[in-house]
Amino acid sequence: MTRLLIADAVGTVLLVAPVALDAPVWAVAAGAIVAGAGSSVWRILVATIRQNLSPPDLLGRMSAALAGGAAEIWGVRAAFAGATVISVVVLVAFTVDATVRLPYINGNQMVAIHGGVPMAFPDRIERTVHIGRPQEQVWAAITTAEGLGTWFGEAAEGEVKVGGTVELSWQSGDTARLRVERLDPQSVFAYSWHIYGLPESDPRRTYVEFTLTPDAEGTSLTVVETGFAQLDHDEHAKAFDGNTRGWKHELDELVAYVHG
Numbered sequence: 001m002t003r004l005l006i007a008d009a010v011g012t013v014l015l016v017a018p019v020a021l022d023a024p025v026w027a028v029a030a031g032a033i034v035a036g037a038g039s040s041v042w043r044i045l046v047a048t049i050r051q052n053l054s055p056p057d058l059l060g061r062m063s064a065a066l067a068g069g070a071a072e073i074w075g076v077r078a079a080f081a082g083a084t085v086i087s088v089v090v091l092v093a094f095t096v097d098a099t100v101r102l103p104y105i106n107g108n109q110m111v112a113i114h115g116g117v118p119m120a121f122p123d124r125i126e127r128t129v130h131i132g133r134p135q136e137q138v139w140a141a142i143t144t145a146e147g148l149g150t151w152f153g154e155a156a157e158g159e160v161k162v163g164g165t166v167e168l169s170w171q172s173g174d175t176a177r178l179r180v181e182r183l184d185p186q187s188v189f190a191y192s193w194h195i196y197g198l199p200e201s202d203p204r205r206t207y208v209e210f211t212l213t214p215d216a217e218g219t220s221l222t223v224v225e226t227g228f229a230q231l232d233h234d235e236h237a238k239a240f241d242g243n244t245r246g247w248k249h250e251l252d253e254l255v256a257y258v259h260g
Contacts, residue, residue: 122228122229122240123226123227123228123229124224124225124226124228125223125224125225125226125228125240125243125244125247126222126223126224126225127222127223127247127248127251128220128221128222128223129220129221129251129252129254129255130215130217130218130219130220130221131218131219131220131221131254131255131258131259132217132218132259133218133219133258133259134218134219135186135212135213135214135218135219136186137219137258138212138218138219138221138258139185139186139189139212141254141257141258142189142210142221142254143160143183143189144160145157145158145160145166147257148160148166148168149168150257151250151253151254151256151257151258152168152250152253152254153168153169153170153176154169154170154171155168155169155170156168156169157169158178160180160183160189161180161183162180162181162182162183163179163180164179164180165177165178165179165180166178166180166191176193176194177193177194178191178192178193179191179192179193179205181207182209186212187211187212187213188209188210188211188212189209189210190207190208190209190210191207191208192205192206192207192208193205193206193208195227195228195231195235195239196238196239196242196243196246197235197238197239197242198235198239204227204230204231205227206225206226206227206228206239206243207225207226207227208223208224208225209223209224209225210222210223211223211224221251221254223247223251225243225247228240228243
């Protein structure tokens with residue numbers, strides 16, 4: 001995916017630069033052919049990423065209006081020159097940053113939420129426990145600061161709402177920040193969080209989803225954490241194995257907490 005996007009960014013430069021430089025017709029045509037070959041792929045990938053990461057109120061169709069206005073004010077060739085400069089800057093920045101940002105986008109937003117694609121490393125941790133208590137009692141345990149600060153951490157602060165954050169802390173000084181991604185009352189609670197073993201500055205996250213369903217004995221709770229396939233070998237070994245063990249321990253703590 002990274003190489004496809006970089007190739008398409010190069011194609012954009014080849015499309016606009018010949019016009020800005022007043023190149024011969026054959027050079028303009030050649031640039032258009034190269035750029036056109038990847039335009040469909042570019043639009044699909046970029047639109048998918050943008051629509052997954054942008055808030056709904058920021059989505060819009062502004063490109064055509066901006067380009068037309070620029071050409072009207074400064075002239076067609078100046079507009080193409082500006083587009084060339086912007087395309088080159090974007091290409092350089094994108095290429096430099098791709099090894100950090102795209103694994104995060106692909107792993108967290110695309111793979112975790114939308115089902116994913118075959119991966120070299122296991123991407124998914126799943127564990128189900130049965131709790132002999134009503135669904136609303138289990139729900140309160142996983143979606144309130146009081147509950148999370150008892151079985152998950154030693155203290156918790158924040159507001160459990162979509163887009164909100166909850167910070168867990170321990171007496172050891174360790175902390176974990178949860179960003180709430182989904183909240184379907186009494187049934188689904190999901191958040192993204194920092195990956196165990198990575199530096200705090202690393203933007204990559206995994207996606208955790210709790211699903212509650214009633215059963216004959218009370219409530220069935222399933223936890224699924226996804227997004228580990230974006231890691232390299234050493235990172236994956238530490239994070240995946242550590243969280244696999246961690247969820248067993250934490251869910252045992254949850255069952256004990258709910259049962260009082």
